[in-house]
Amino acid sequence: MSRPFYVTTPIYYINDVPHLGTAYSTIAADVLRRYHAVRGERTFFLTGTDEHGLKIERVAKERGLAPKAFADEMSAPFRETWPKLACAPDDFIRTTDERHERWAAELWKRVAASGDLYEGTYEGWYCVGCEAYYTEKELAEGNVCATHKTPAERVREPSYFFKLSRYQDRLLELYRDHPSFVAPGSRLNEVKSFVAGGLSDLSVSRTTFSWGVPVPGDPRHVMYVWFDALANYWTVLQDDPERAALWPASLHVVGKDILRFHAIYWPAFLMSAGLPLPEQVFAHGFLTFGGQKMSKSLRNTVKPTALADAFGVDTLRYYLMRAIAFGQDGDFDVHDLVARYNADLGNALGNLLQRVLPFCHRVFEGLVPPDDAPPEEHEALLSGVPESLRMAGEAFATPAPHVALERIWSALRDANAYVDRSAPWDAAKKGDKPRLAGIVVRVLRLLESVSVALWPVMPGKADELRLQLGLGPVSPSVGLDLWPSGATALVAGAKLGEVAALFPRIDPDRQAELIASLGLAPPAPAAVAVAAPSAPAAPAASAPAPGAPQAAAADQPPSIAYDDFAKVDLRVGVVVAAERVPRKDKLLSLRVDLGEAEPRAIVAGLALSFAPEALVGKRVLVVANLEPRTFGKGLVSHGMILASGPSESLTLATVSGEPAAGSRVK
Ligand code: ME8
Numbered sequence: 085m086s087r088p089f090y091v092t093t094p095i096y097y098i099n100d101v102p103h104l105g106t107a108y109s110t111i112a113a114d115v116l117r118r119y120h121a122v123r124g125e126r127t128f129f130l131t132g133t134d135e136h137g138l139k140i141e142r143v144a145k146e147r148g149l150a151p152k153a154f155a156d157e158m159s160a161p162f163r164e165t166w167p168k169l170a171c172a173p174d175d176f177i178r179t180t181d182e183r184h185e186r187w188a189a190e191l192w193k194r195v196a197a198s199g200d201l202y203e204g205t206y207e208g209w210y211c212v213g214c215e216a217y218y219t220e221k222e223l224a225e226g227n228v229c230a231t232h233k234t235p236a237e238r239v240r241e242p243s244y245f246f247k248l249s250r251y252q253d254r255l256l257e258l259y260r261d262h263p264s265f266v267a268p269g270s271r272l273n274e275v276k277s278f279v280a281g282g283l284s285d286l287s288v289s290r291t292t293f294s295w296g297v298p299v300p301g302d303p304r305h306v307m308y309v310w311f312d313a314l315a316n317y318w319t320v321l322q323d324d325p326e327r328a329a330l331w332p333a334s335l336h337v338v339g340k341d342i343l344r345f346h347a348i349y350w351p352a353f354l355m356s357a358g359l360p361l362p363e364q365v366f367a368h369g370f371l372t373f374g375g376q377k378m379s380k381s382l383r384n385t386v387k388p389t390a391l392a393d394a395f396g397v398d399t400l401r402y403y404l405m406r407a408i409a410f411g412q413d414g415d416f417d418v419h420d421l422v423a424r425y426n427a428d429l430g431n432a433l434g435n436l437l438q439r440v441l442p443f444c445h446r447v448f449e450g451l452v453p454p455d456d457a458p459p460e461e462h463e464a465l466l467s468g469v470p471e472s473l474r475m476a477g478e479a480f481a482t483p484a485p486h487v488a489l490e491r492i493w494s495a496l497r498d499a500n501a502y503v504d505r506s507a508p509w510d511a512a513k514k515g516d517k518p519r520l521a522g523i524v525v526r527v528l529r530l531l532e533s534v535s536v537a538l539w540p541v542m543p544g545k546a547d548e549l550r551l552q553l554g555l556g557p558v559s560p561s562v563g564l565d566l567w568p569s570g571a572t573a574l575v576a577g578a579k580l581g582e583v584a585a586l587f588p589r590i591d592p593d594r595q596a597e598l599i600a601s602l603g604l605a606p607p608a609p610a611a612v613a614v615a616a617p618s619a620p621a622a623p624a625a626s627a628p629a630p631g632a633p634q635a636a637a638a639d640q641p642p643s644i645a646y647d648d649f650a651k652v653d654l655r656v657g658v659v660v661a662a663e664r665v666p667r668k669d670k671l672l673s674l675r676v677d678l679g680e681a682e683p684r685a686i687v688a689g690l691a692l693s694f695a696p697e698a699l700v701g702k703r704v705l706v707v708a709n710l711e712p713r714t715f716g717k718g719l720v721s722h723g724m725i726l727a728s729g730p731s732e733s734l735t736l737a738t739v740s741g742e743p744a745a746g747s748r749v750k
Contacts (some may be wrong), residue, residue, distance in 0.1 A: 137309030679746020
């Protein structure tokens with residue numbers, strides 16, 4: 085039996101309310117937990133709130149409240165919000181819980197017993213916003229914190245230090261022997277080079293304020309808030325021996341801003357305490373909103389529950405998991421959300437059901453018809469479906485939920501193409517019942533499979549879909565793998581449910597109404613018009629040779645010396661993420677793996693020819709040494725992808741076989 089799947093979110097600071105960013109982490113963790121539950125694994129999903137530290141003490145004071153009263157008031161909205169977003173944590177930990185404080189003290193004692201704590205004086209810089217110590221080198225001019233844009237404070241106080249320096253080699257070994265400890269891989273490189281650069285001992289207690297867990301045996305000190313906070317993942321399990329067996333965690337889902345704490349400090353504390361290490365820390369990217377960083381005011385505007393009320397909670401979950409490649413930054417664009425709702429959910433999924441189910445009611449008395457005369461001629465269109473769904477499962481496990489959804493939609497595209505070609509309406513018109521039955525049964529069974537594969541992301545809509553198929557809700561149970569395997573409950577004679585629109589279309593008027601009701605700004609006027617290259621693939625036309633006729637020069641560029649060609653750094657790239665660029669309908673924003681530490685950001689005029697998801701995983705040829713080119717605010721391309729043809733029907737230049745990302749093309 086496999087180990088249980090124990091997944092966590094960061095525990096959120098209570099100086100803020102739940103916003104789209106924190107909702108993103110929580111939904112992602114919930115999706116992954118649901119996937120593992122569907123696979124029959126025992127699962128445990130934890131979230132909570134981080135309530136100690138100077139930041140909270142100060143905000144409480146500003147509000148004229150005792151810190152605990154403030155914490156009680158501010159923690160509640162988190163606990164109440166997550167179920168409204170269809171997130172179902174098994175426990176909600178607060179760092180002010182007695183159980184947490186008791187076990188955090190125990191963790192401290194274990195670290196102390198290893199001889200890893202010593203008393204000293206900390207003198208240096210501290211950003212209260214980050215609750216983090218910084219060296220002068222890490223701060224901008226005026227000792228300003230890069231994240232909060234406010235000056236860090238100078239601190240000098242007695243403190244306990246944790247001998248982090250002692251763990252440098254063991255941490256490097258960990259990253260070497262278990263490279264999946266930090267994901268995505270580009271983040272592992274960041275962490276490795278930080279640790280390889282040398283680790284200083286870490287101040288782990290504070291004496292100039294008191295809102296924290298008291299240090300065992302020395303109540304003048306409270307624990308550094310990150311020591312206390314990180315401990316939550318372990319403390320929550322300790323009061324119950326059955327739960328204690330869930331340690332180590334399978335996956336800590338965190339934002340990239342707090343990777344250092346999770347990938348360096350946390351494993352070092354655990355090594356010191358003699359405890360097993362979590363299997364993986366996954367750092368996802370940051371959401372921007374309409375291209376802007378989420379400021380405090382925006383965070384309050386874009387309320388995830390209001391979005392869920394307006395568009396449906398499952399639509400919000402789908403959009404966040406599909407439009408933003410997990411592990412990378414992405415933009416939340418409400419217009420794109422509506423476009424995806426209408427196209428992906430309404431047309432590709434909802435409509436598919438509408439294309440077949442009504443026949444069952446009209447022609448087969450609301451029952452699953454027998455399929456003893458299968459319409460073989462178009463079945464090949466469905467032959468890739470089991471493989472698409474298998475790959476969707478693999479992608480959820482990776483974890484790459486955006487890829488999983490792309491695979492599911494690939495199955496839906498195949499099914500729609502199958503319906504187009506097999507034309508069940510013709511069979512119905514001709515009264516050819518066996519043929520009609522053959523077509524609809526195949527599509528209904530595919531939708532049955534899709535309902536399970538989709539359940540982790542859209543539990544409500546997946547169950548609504550099942551209801552129309554006459555099936556009960558997806559109910560995971562330990563030991564029972566529900567992932568689509570070809571088995572079906574839709575046997576001849578089974579009763580189907582009533583037909584209803586799963587995703588009623590949102591027309592432009594309704595869209596404008598919903599967006600206005602959310603108080604979201606209308607789309608910003610298009611930024612500086614920098615035209616996408618009309619044929620992004622084609623190298624810039626060379627100037628015609630003096631005296632040469634214009635047309636001939638365009639068709640037949642002048643010859644160049646080999647040395648000139650050799651200046652072009654052509655590489656094989658693998659597209660790891662692709663998304664549309666809001667308000668630029670020709671452009672796609674891509675991340676392309678060129679074998680470098682980070683995938684390259686490349687903007688290409690491919691959008692009229694390719695759906696972004698169709699490009700993910702493709703090998704492309706990239707001009708890797710072009711000067712960066714700006715396509716508007718914050719949109720910079722660091723390379724060019726080669727393709728041929730008019731912009732509506734481009735063909736990508738590629739290579740045969742599977743050369744490694746970054747391979748030189750000569
Ligand atoms: O850091 N996009 O809490 P926090 C995506 N208490 N995710 C975002 C985001 C955005 N724009 N903004 C926030 C803390 N997040 C500590 C954690 S854990 C032991 C202690 C998400 O309230 C993302 O997961 O500042 C980020 O890491 C987290 O919220 C920070 O939450």
